[in-house]
Amino acid sequence: MSHAKKWLQTMKISWVKNTAYRFNFFLQVIGPALIFFFVKYSLWKTIYKSSPEEMIQGYTFTAMITYHIWSFVVSMIGQGHSALDMAVDIRMGRISSYLIYPFNFWEFHTASFLSFQILQIIISIVTLGIFLATGILESLSFFHFFLGLSASIYVSLFWFVLQYLTGIIGFWLEETWIIRVSLQVITVFLSGAVFPLDLFPEVWRNILDYTPFPYLTYYPIKIFMGQEVPYLKFIYTLGAWLITVLTINTIVWRRGIRNYTAAGM
Amino acid sequence: MGFLSEIKHYLRVYRRYLSTSASQAMSFRTSFVLLIIMDLLFTGSSYFKISFIYDHIEVIDHWVRHQLMFFVTFMLALNALNTTLLSTNFWMFSDDLKTGNLDYILLKPVSSIYIVFFRYIKPSGIPNIILTHSLLIYFGMQNNLGFIEWLMLPFLIVLSFTLYALIQFVISCSMFWLIEGLGINFLRLQMQELARWPDFIFSKYLRTVFMSAIPILLVGSGPVHFIFDRSYWYLIPLMLLLCFILYYLLHFIWNRGLTHYDSASS
Numbered sequence: 001m002s003h004a005k006k007w008l009q010t011m012k013i014s015w016v017k018n019t020a021y022r023f024n025f026f027l028q029v030i031g032p033a034l035i036f037f038f039v040k041y042s043l044w045k046t047i048y049k050s051s052p053e054e055m056i057q058g059y060t061f062t063a064m065i066t067y068h069i070w071s072f073v074v075s076m077i078g079q080g081h082s083a084l085d086m087a088v089d090i091r092m093g094r095i096s097s098y099l100i101y102p103f104n105f106w107e108f109h110t111a112s113f114l115s116f117q118i119l120q121i122i123i124s125i126v127t128l129g130i131f132l133a134t135g136i137l138e139s140l141s142f143f144h145f146f147l148g149l150s151a152s153i154y155v156s157l158f159w160f161v162l163q164y165l166t167g168i169i170g171f172w173l174e175e176t177w178i179i180r181v182s183l184q185v186i187t188v189f190l191s192g193a194v195f196p197l198d199l200f201p202e203v204w205r206n207i208l209d210y211t212p213f214p215y216l217t218y219y220p221i222k223i224f225m226g227q228e229v230p231y232l233k234f235i236y237t238l239g240a241w242l243i244t245v246l247t248i249n250t251i252v253w254r255r256g257i258r259n260y261t262a263a264g265m
Numbered sequence: 266m267g268f269l270s271e272i273k274h275y276l277r278v279y280r281r282y283l284s285t286s287a288s289q290a291m292s293f294r295t296s297f298v299l300l301i302i303m304d305l306l307f308t309g310s311s312y313f314k315i316s317f318i319y320d321h322i323e324v325i326d327h328w329v330r331h332q333l334m335f336f337v338t339f340m341l342a343l344n345a346l347n348t349t350l351l352s353t354n355f356w357m358f359s360d361d362l363k364t365g366n367l368d369y370i371l372l373k374p375v376s377s378i379y380i381v382f383f384r385y386i387k388p389s390g391i392p393n394i395i396l397t398h399s400l401l402i403y404f405g406m407q408n409n410l411g412f413i414e415w416l417m418l419p420f421l422i423v424l425s426f427t428l429y430a431l432i433q434f435v436i437s438c439s440m441f442w443l444i445e446g447l448g449i450n451f452l453r454l455q456m457q458e459l460a461r462w463p464d465f466i467f468s469k470y471l472r473t474v475f476m477s478a479i480p481i482l483l484v485g486s487g488p489v490h491f492i493f494d495r496s497y498w499y500l501i502p503l504m505l506l507l508c509f510i511l512y513y514l515l516h517f518i519w520n521r522g523l524t525h526y527d528s529a530s531s
Contacts, residue, residue: 027448035455039462046326046466047318056321178299182306189310199317 006103010111011118018119029080030123037072040194041065041136057198062138064196069128069137070148070224071193074217076124078155079187081113086167087176093262106164106253113160117153141226148224151234155216158238161245168249171256192218212241278375279383286386300389304348308341308397311461326465332493333463335404339425340461340485342397346426347433347457349390354382355437355453359446365529378519382434414492421488421501428504429484431511432456438515441522456481463489480507 018025048054048061059067086109089095098105131137166180173179188194190213197205197218208214215238222229290297315337319330328336358381361367370380405418436453440446456479464472464486475482487500 021443021445021448024443024445024448028451031448031455032451032458035458039458039466042466042468042471043325043462047322049326173295173299174293175296175299178296178303182299182303185303185306185310189314194314195318199321201317201320 007107007111007114010103010108011115014112014115015119018116029120030076033072033075033080034127036075036193037068040068040071044068057196059196059198066137066225067196067221069131070221071217073124073128073148073224074152074155074220075193076120076127077117077149077152078216078220079159079184080120081116081156081160081163082180083109083163083167083176086164087170087173090168090170090256090260091174095260096262099257109164109167110160117156121149144224144226148220151220151223154235154238155220158212158242158245159216161242161249165245165249165252168252168256171252171259187213187216190214191216192221196221212238215241275375275379278379282384283386287388290388297389300387301392304345304390304393305396308345308393308400311337311341312400326463328463328465331404331407335401335408335492336463336485336489337461338397338400338404339422339489342394342401342422343426343429343484344457344461345390345393345397346422347429349387349394351382351430351433353385353387355433355450357385358382358437359440359450362440362446362526363444363529367526368528371523377523378434378515382430382437408493410492417492421492424501424504424508425484425488427508428480428511429460431508431515432479432481432484434515435511435518438518438522441525460484477503477507480504483507 044061044064047056048064052061054060056064095105098108101108128137128140132140162183163180166176166183169179170176190208190211192214197208197214200208215234219229219234223231223234312334315330315333318325319333323329325333358367361370361381367377367381370377373380401418405415410418433453433456436456437449440449443449459475460481464476464482467475467482472482476486477483483500483504487497487504490497491500
């Protein structure tokens with residue numbers, strides 16, 4: 001079997017796995033993002049109740065809701081993936097099979113990630129269609145949509161390597177979900193997923209500029225909204241972080257595999 | 266066995282659970298420290314989230330900053346109790362159902378509901394319980410709570426926690442009817458997310474649903490409304506009534522669920 005076919009087959013298997021238990025997939029992946037959006041919508045509706053045209057740090061009610069709709073899309077595409085099974089595979093000794101297969105561990109997980117991403121993009125587009133049809137989202141520029149989509153996919157690559165890192169820490173740590181959840185909590189808060197970073201105090205904004213967080217949600221949303229964004233800075237900064245984490249992953253994997261005891265073998 | 270001796274028996278079992286959970290937690294010290302950090306991060310982000318919003322506005326509906334802060338810390342305190350005393354059990358339950366480990370629980374001479382939902386305790390949550398309850402006292406003082414309110418507060422926390430736990434137990438029972446129960450745990454987490462906000466931010470229809478049929482909003486909004494305004498007194502008996510209903514509903518669903526359980530390991 002050619003290498004491309006192996007990737008395709010793995011993607012197909014992953015697709016089937018993800019869609020086998022649809023209700024579970026909905027509750028685990030789509031539900032949290034939808035509820036998160038719903039809570040934010042309700043909160044801002046209450047805040048702007050008396051005067052929807054009032055500006056809060058440059059956001060009217062409509063602008064704020066539009067921001068959160070795009071936040072939903074970015075969180076689905078950019079930060080939807082999680083290395084849920086990776087650490088368990090390591091702990092239970094299941095990665096032994098990958099070590100002898102002609103398709104290695106990272107290839108398997110990357111192919112699964114790609115399949116998951118296709119699913120997430122489809123779901124996001126359908127949800128956007130619903131938002132448009134119901135009038136929650138007033139308009140959509142296809143040009144900015146494709147720019148934003150590209151930015152979100154770029155973010156998802158960084159998110160994937162970061163999640164991969166939390167997974168392979170399983171060589172040393174019993175419960176890596178703690179790191180994953182901590183990362184999620186920090187990212188949701190500091191990336192502008194809860195509310196625009198413009199609402200943060202200036203000191204926080206200045207510090208955040210030196211971290212990858214604003215590039216994970218805030219900048220992609222701004223791109224979707226068609227606002228002025230330093231594109232090159234976005235690409236370079238996230239790219240630099242991507243390469244850094246990839247390098248760390250390679251080192252961690254090499255050291256981890258020396259540590260691996262293949263439990264149960 | 267008399268009622269009192271039965272209570273004593275269950276308390277003795279719980280003491281064993283505490284002891285084994287503590288030993289287990291101490292065996293994985295890095296995880297223990299990371300869990301403390303994770304809880305603190307969550308509490309911190311929840312606190313700053315509200316604080317930053319109030320930097321730009323005066324009120325949300327009719328609540329000023331220290332009122333919403335009191336509500337948020339009330340929910341954070343409940344959340345800390347929930348994380349420490351219950352949350353691990355929900356995740357283990359979905360695993361036990363899938364692997365058939367529930368068989369062994371059913372054979373034990375203690376109520377299976379008790380073992381399933383109280384077996385695992387997370388000692389790493391204790392620092393967060395202390396922090397969130399201290400914050401609750403601080404924001405209670407900011408709101409100038411009177412003597413009666415302070416006296417009522419521990420009772421209200423226990424009542425809210427009981428309701429919170431029962432809602433989650435009932436939701437978790439739906440795992441009996443699913444092959445993969447993990448999603449139900451995410452549904453439970455989403456219910457928690459809803460409960461972290463006061464009822465008045467939601468539309469009238471949703472408020473009615475989540476204050477009565479699935480009373481998740483009542484967990485925080487009920488006691489806090491009552492503390493700020495006595496005219497909301499009726500929410501407290503409503504919470505008590507719902508606790509009783511949910512208690513019997515839990516037993517009913519649990520027994521139905523057991524008849525549906527097909528024991529993966531047998």
